[in-house]
Amino acid sequence: xxxxxxxxxxxxxxxxxxxxxxxxxxxxxxxxxxxxxxxxxxxxxxxxxxxxxxxxxxxxxxxxxxxxxxxxxxxxxxxxxxxxxxxxxxxxxxxxxxxxxxxxxxxxxxxxxxxxxxxxxxxxxxxxxxxxxxxxxxxxxxxxxxxxxxxxxxxxxxxxxxxxxxxxxxxxxxxxxxxxxxxxxxxxxxxxxxxxxxxxxxxxxxxxxxxxxxxxxxxxxxxxxxxxxxxxxxxxxxxxxxxxxxxxxxxxxxxxxxxxxxxxxxxxxxxxxxxxxxxxxxxxxxxxxxxxxxxxxxxxxxxxxxxxxxxxxxxxxxxxxxxxxxxxxxxxxxxxxxxxxxxxxxxxxxxxxxxxxxxxxxxxxxxxxxxxxxxxxxxxxxxxxxxxxxxxxxxxxxxxxxxxxxxxxxxxxxxxxxxxxxxxxxxxxxxxxxxxxxxxxxxxxxxxxxxxxxxxxxxxxxxxxxxxxxxxxxxxxxxxxxxxxxxxxxxxxxxxxxxxxxxxxxxxxxxxxxxxxxxxxxxxxxxxxxxxxxxxxxxxxxxxxxxxxxxx
Amino acid sequence: xxxxxxxxxxxxxxxxxxxxxxxxxxxxxxxxxxxxxxxxxxxxxxxxxxxxxxxxxxxxxxxxxxxxxxxxxxxxxxxxxxxxxxxxxxxxxxxxxxxxxxxxxxxxxxxxxxxx
Numbered sequence: 001x002x003x004x005x006x007x008x009x010x011x012x013x014x015x016x017x018x019x020x021x022x023x024x025x026x027x028x029x030x031x032x033x034x035x036x037x038x039x040x041x042x043x044x045x046x047x048x049x050x051x052x053x054x055x056x057x058x059x060x061x062x063x064x065x066x067x068x069x070x071x072x073x074x075x076x077x078x079x080x081x082x083x084x085x086x087x088x089x090x091x092x093x094x095x096x097x098x099x100x101x102x103x104x105x106x107x108x109x110x111x112x113x114x115x116x117x118x119x120x121x122x123x124x125x126x127x128x129x130x131x132x133x134x135x136x137x138x139x140x141x142x143x144x145x146x147x148x149x150x151x152x153x154x155x156x157x158x159x160x161x162x163x164x165x166x167x168x169x170x171x172x173x174x175x176x177x178x179x180x181x182x183x184x185x186x187x188x189x190x191x192x193x194x195x196x197x198x199x200x201x202x203x204x205x206x207x208x209x210x211x212x213x214x215x216x217x218x219x220x221x222x223x224x225x226x227x228x229x230x231x232x233x234x235x236x237x238x239x240x241x242x243x244x245x246x247x248x249x250x251x252x253x254x255x256x257x258x259x260x261x262x263x264x265x266x267x268x269x270x271x272x273x274x275x276x277x278x279x280x281x282x283x284x285x286x287x288x289x290x291x292x293x294x295x296x297x298x299x300x301x302x303x304x305x306x307x308x309x310x311x312x313x314x315x316x317x318x319x320x321x322x323x324x325x326x327x328x329x330x331x332x333x334x335x336x337x338x339x340x341x342x343x344x345x346x347x348x349x350x351x352x353x354x355x356x357x358x359x360x361x362x363x364x365x366x367x368x369x370x371x372x373x374x375x376x377x378x379x380x381x382x383x384x385x386x387x388x389x390x391x392x393x394x395x396x397x398x399x400x401x402x403x404x405x406x407x408x409x410x411x412x413x414x415x416x417x418x419x420x421x422x423x424x425x426x427x428x429x430x431x432x433x434x435x436x437x438x439x440x441x442x443x444x445x446x447x448x449x450x451x452x453x454x455x456x457x458x459x460x461x462x463x464x465x466x467x468x469x470x471x472x473x474x475x476x477x478x479x480x481x482x483x484x485x486x487x488x489x490x491x492x493x494x495x496x497x498x499x500x501x502x503x504x505x506x507x508x509x510x511x512x513x514x515x516x517x518x519x520x521x522x523x524x525x526x527x528x529x530x531x532x533x534x535x536x537x538x539x540x541x542x543x544x545x546x547x548x549x550x551x552x
Numbered sequence: 553x554x555x556x557x558x559x560x561x562x563x564x565x566x567x568x569x570x571x572x573x574x575x576x577x578x579x580x581x582x583x584x585x586x587x588x589x590x591x592x593x594x595x596x597x598x599x600x601x602x603x604x605x606x607x608x609x610x611x612x613x614x615x616x617x618x619x620x621x622x623x624x625x626x627x628x629x630x631x632x633x634x635x636x637x638x639x640x641x642x643x644x645x646x647x648x649x650x651x652x653x654x655x656x657x658x659x660x661x662x663x664x665x666x667x668x
Contacts, residue, residue, distance in 0.1 A: 089602075089609075089620055089624075090602075092621075093599070095624075096624055096627045096628070099627070099628065099631055100591065100595050100627055100631050102631070102635075103587075103588070103591050103631060103634055103635070106638060107584040107587060107634075107638060108584060108588060225615075226615075226616075226617060227614065227616040227617055228615075228616075230615075230616035230617070231615075231616055234616070245610075245616055245618060245620075245621070246606060246609065246610040246618065247602040247603070247606050247609045247620050248606045251603065252603075252606060258603045258604065261602070261603045262599060262600075265595075265596070265599040265603075269592070269595055289643075289647060292639060292642060293639075296635055296636075296639045299632070299635045300632070303628055303631060303632060306628070307625075307628060531564065531565055534564045534565040534567075535565075537568060537577070538564045538568050538653075538657070539564075541573070541576055541577060541650060541653075542567075542576075542650045542651075542653040542654040542657065543650060543651075543654045544567075544653065544654040544657035544658055545657070545658065
């Protein structure tokens with residue numbers, strides 16, 4: 001193990017882990033296969049329902065696997081493994097929060113949403129509220145969430161590329177991010193939701209299978225004894241290594257960091273049910289019952305995967321070591337691929353990296369199509385064109401949006417390169433939990449709720465999130481006390497405009513958005529619409545009048 | 553999209569006030585609200601312990617397996633359990649009633665006499 005570690009260190013120094021050509025060959029093969037599937041699946045894309053909601057023709061298990069594919073992004077695989085490998089037990093919170101959050105979606109949102117909406121989250125919100133302002137707010141919130149999510153995926157792609165292909169230097173990494181972005185645009189343009197769903201399904205199976213193999217491998221190395229694995233992690237972590245299995249290694253430093261932990265926990269558990277690309281998945285099934293089945297499938301797949309990441313994270317700590325991971329190109333996000341290299345050499349590294357690449361590509365595609373649907377359906381068709389637009393016209397705008405968002409994602413990805421992936425995704429969760437979730441819940445369950453309350457809550461949540469993030473240490477002013485290097489997005493340590501020490505805004509912005517929803521509702525003179533609430537409530541619980549599957 | 557249902561609005565209100573729908577709604581809320589309160593309370597109890605009760609969470613139970621790890625895994629167990637309990641409950645208790653109401657509404661029958 002000592003020799004392999006030192007060879008790994010040497011490899012890390014020369015930025016030559018694995019064989020770049022093997023990686024490229026495996027990756028290229030995967031892309032080619034999935035593109036063929038996308039082309040085949042997209043032959044029947046005729047209407048907007050086909051393009052956005054895959055004709056509502058997927059079964060629960062299929063859609064559940066696709067949800068898992070959407071959800072298990074680079075943050076879950078690269079980010080959580082890295083967080084556990086470096087920060088130990090504190091990284092485990094991501095797994096738990098990301099999973100428990102699904103109960104909110106299962107119990108309160110998924111089926112009711114499927115029964116009342118058509119394509120996007122805003123469909124449900126505008127059901128009994130005034131359409132145009134609410135759609136506008138919901139679309140802006142959607143675009144913001146997608147933007148932060150994309151940043152995270154691109155940062156993951158950048159780190160992975162840095163490690164795999166030995167690509168060092170901002171310009172070269174930027175070029176690879178541009179290639180990933182280009183592929184993603186192609187996927188979504190050609191495939192629409194149906195093609196994207198199939199990519200998600202294939203990728204989810206590959207990712208979970210790959211993680212399962214690695215998990216068994218790691219456990220086998222420790223005689224299938226979890227306690228021995230933890231001992232290995234303690235031994236590799238060096239002085240004070242015991243802290244890797246105890247809470248507080250990352251968040252126990254001060255009262256402020258403990259608040260950061262609470263804020264993160266709140267954002268994680270309330271974010272999922274407000275994520276627009278997850279909500280949109282509930283529309284790709286024919287009925288609410290299938291929506292429920294798909295969430296049940298998703299919870300099992302996602303939960304099992306997160307149990308794997310616990311082993312993989314501690315496995316990376318034990319077999320690779322936190323210091324080696326931090327020093328490698330790609331930093332904290334490279335724990336999982338480094339572990340693959342340690343276990344199975346170049347071949348396993350190539351395979352696992354190809355899966356990780358595919359993960360990023362597929363998630364980015366899913367996010368992009370959500371943003372495109374949101375812009376084309378909510379802003380263009382409903383707000384700008386007042387709903388008078390031909391279905392193919394809306395799809396055309398969606399395709400243009402895909403291209404624009406693809407370009408923005410590429411630029412943003414180059415900018416966010418180097419940040420912790422799971423952490424960045426948690427920011428998207430905070431925005432979703434603040435801007436979207438209160439309004440979704442109020443409009444489904446609270447009779448008195450009105451347009452004013454929705455706008456107060458959505459804009460209040462969105463703006464407070466953005467302000468808190470902008471003036472947080474994430475953007476500027478966070479300096480590594482040891483090396484003096486910047487840990488923020490702005491790498492110039494002279495620029496420091498951070499005002500709020502909170503790294504995740506959730507602790508402030510989520511309660512604020514819930515309160516603003518109530519305040520805004522009671523301040524408005526808008527007359528209540530009991531007949532619309534009656535329709536919404538009856539439809540949401542019975543499925544009467546819900547959108548049906550299209551038949552070709 | 554709501555406009556097309558305009559002429560049925562009173563029908564929806566009639567369904568909403570019907571006994572069968574009220575029972576469906578009442579059962580739904582009585583199940584999901586307490587369940588949501590329960591899993592959120594259990595989750596935040598865990599989070600608060602992890603944030604502030606380091607010594608307690610670091611207590612070793614067996615080998616290097618400590619209480620923190622067991623409680624964390626307990627979150628997984630409770631999530632899986634609640635998922636299966638809810639799915640079974642909804643399949644057995646709610647779906648048939650919801651389906652019957654849906655057919656009544658979509659076929660336009662049985663509304664005058666109130667849903668059976």
